[in-house]
Amino acid sequence: MIWLSWRQFRTQAIVAGAALVAVAIALLATGPHLAAMFDNSGLATCRTGCATDANNFINQVRGTNADLIFFGGIILLYLVPALIGLFWGAPMVAREFEAGTFRLAWNQSVTRSRWVAVKLGLISLAALATTGLLSLMISLWSGPLYQAAQKAGQNTFNNKIGPPLFGATGIAPVGYAAFAFALGVTAGVLIRRTIPAMAVTLVIFAAVQILMPILIQPHLIPPVQATAPFNANQANEIMITSPGNTITVVGNYSHPGAWILSNKTITPSGRVFTGPAARACTSSSAAPQQCSNWLNSLHLRQLISYQPASRFWPLQWLELGIYLVLAVGLGWLSVWQVRRRRA
């Protein structure tokens, strides 16, 4: 059974291995240079007031190949689990149905549930190893960029804990790959045709990947709620809508590396502040400072809900766990289907 699984999976395994080697070469060719730049920037030993150095380092990296590889790596880590689902998962059983070879495979002295379970298990391990290795290589390579980003405060690389970077670092991609593979196999078992199974796999996997960060990820651990006095002089945004005379203000916050889920400004009575805007803010003759002074006199407060940077690993483990549970459930479903629904 193991021999057959390997024989049928050989080509895909070789393709995956070659792709990993190619990625490794690209990372090895550029990684040491990036690490050296980081060392020279003095960020490694910097303790306080590192923001300027960090921003300098990031600007230095911008526009080089390293920038391209960084974003390429993110795309790759989202793409590889999907490809595994499409090209390893969906055809695994569907191809046997299409070619009629399931009749050959299922009539050897191995029960069909064992046949599908062994193939599921072995190729799952290959999927886990492939994405795990890829994520490890890319994470090691991007380490300096993430460190610099954390020290720089707000910028592109910052929110490693939120989407889209969260799913392209650490161990989360491993979970995605296991899920995508099991999803592909299940679609193949139920639909019995390779191309439609691939299409269904892609649609469902993409939907889950889009909905998870929006609906579930932020609440995996109850977010931290913080309040702070609103300071109009440092506000991120002050927006006045003239017909209703409403005013929307968004305060500044400083939670480096955190995933900010919401940032609301509320009145002392606890309602969301919407105005009405005073003449100091609407009149074209008034100075901007007058508007700020008026806002500051209202004793507004900021209500921030966020996931702090320190929760990166707990959230990663939870994410991995959820996807692994889904994968195991789907795997069980396909074994059960193969066993129950006779061809």
Next chain:
Amino acid sequence: MTAAIEARGLGKQYGRRWALTDCTLSIPAGHVVGLVGPNGAGKTTLINLSTGMLAPTAGSIAVLGKQPASDPGQLAKVGYVAQDTPTYSGMSVEDHLRFVAHMNPAWDNGMAVKRVQQLGLDLKQKAGKLSGGQRAQLALTLAIAKRPQLLMLDEPIASLDPLARREFLQILMEATAEQELSVVMSSHLVADLERVADYLIVLVASRVQIAGEVDNLLATHHLVTGPRRDPDALPLSQRVITASHTDRQSTMLVRSDEPVVDPSWSASQIDLEDLVLAYMGQARDGSPGMTDQVGTKVLEEKR
């Protein structure tokens, strides 16, 4: 001795259509069984139920005394060559032998390699590049060398040219002689089965029309010709399968355990093909067949 296949009230429904209805059979072991019937009669359904590829909708089936495909031991006892003899087109002949060897504890590698060499198959050849006949031979070799007690073949020679047919049947007969092997082999052509089968099942329109040992079937069916008479007037021990009439003469195929002794009738033996065709016609036209003549019908069916 356990029956090779024992079915009771077996039925399989697809949507609203019954592919096989009320099939009760007991096929003793040690036979080469011909399963014959027109296309769509339910032959493949019966074979798939016997190999556990399908689960019955109604009734039950036991193969060599157990539920089909229920465990590895049961799977090992049944060899199966599916319709169109599926093989992995990207895998070489050698890879096929290895894969089946890995999956069957009783695998006889020496025999498999010997057969493949006799057939002149190149071990390195991809199965997808083999001719239909070679592929069928490979599939048969894979099924035989796992040393089953029962071999199920679903229209194995339908797509083969006459020479390949003969070779295939020859190999099959050698295997049945060497191993203690029961064989069930389906075909829509009686001629394919005539030379090898010693037990026959005629399946038409989802129902088993008749089943029994060939010798016995031939001995109990008589083609009788004589002055015209009503089929209902025959003795109860004689069942009319087909009847045709001219103004003065009646020709009937009757089934009777006793010889037909009526002096006004001339009785003759019929061959297997005529017998099968008579049952096919009966099932198609309703009983008993009232077409012009048995002979014409035979020609029609032979087209």
